[in-house]
Amino acid sequence: MKIAFIGGGNMAAAIIDGMLKQGSCQPEDLLISVSSESSVCNWRAKGVQHVQIGAGPAFADAEIWVLAVKPQMMQEVLQNYQAYFAADKLVISVAAALSVDTLAAFLAPQHEAPLKIIRTMPNTPSLVGEGVIGAYCSAAVTEQDRHQFEAIFKACGRLDFFSEESMLDAVTGLSGSGVAYVYLFAEALIEGAMALGYDEATARHHAIQTLKGATMMMEQSDLPIAQLRANVTSKKGTTEQALVVFEQEGLRAIVAKAMKASYDRAKELAVELSPKKPS
Secondary structure, X not given: OOEEEXXXXXXXXXXXXXXXXXXOOOHHHEEEEEOOXXXXXXXXXXXXXXXEEOOXXXXXXXXXXXXXXXXXXXXXHHOOOHHHOOOOOEEEEOOXXXXXXXXXXXXXXXXXOOOEEEEEEOOHHHHHOXXXXXXXXXXXXXXXXXXXXXXXXXXXXXXXXOOOOOHHHHHHHHHHHHHHHHHHHHHHHHHHHHHOOOOXXXXXXXXXXXXXXXXXXXXXXXXXXXXXXXXXXXXXXXXXXXXXXXXXXXXXXXXXXXXHHHHHHHHHHXXXXXXXXXX
């Protein structure tokens, strides 16, 4: 099994580093295309020797292609790889918004039968093995293909398959964009702490540890999250007063509205980046 990565950025690095650490592949099994000589040198320093700038005949021999370039660049980039593509390859995309039909059109415009494409929506904590990956398989994907995919991505974090492709837009609204929501909340905690007299460094440490501790308790407890919240909310106490403000200011509605905006933008991008029919 040779795995070809089209793109060698952060997400590709997260996947590849995880595979190498787990022993699910060896450096000689990998082929990576990048856009600069410095990237070639960086990958070779990691022990991956089959690295090149752009497309080439070696891609024809790879059983699996992982598409790891920005969605806005995907169509232009894949035009250079079409000559090396065959319908029996398993294609895995980590690009947001691009549907399996759009990816198929970019890879093989003249091919009418369904291609073996697994579309994913990972998030950036995949870089530290704590990601969430939503996945959707085209009709041509086999059980063996799914097992190969799981072997590649298991090092990145939690993996869930969805039967409806549209659910990946919902994944975008929660876990894909949700990492930034958490960062924004952390920023707000730090700024609030500094207004109360904290220095910035200590405020950062306390905010991060508070979020980490709360997350670990949610993960390790069988109690509903609402109950965990209630357990630290004494009647007429300090926490209750803080939560009253959140409720009065409509925190839940704000979060729901933000997630819907992310979801809607994912759908808009899918339309914007789909192949344009000749007029």
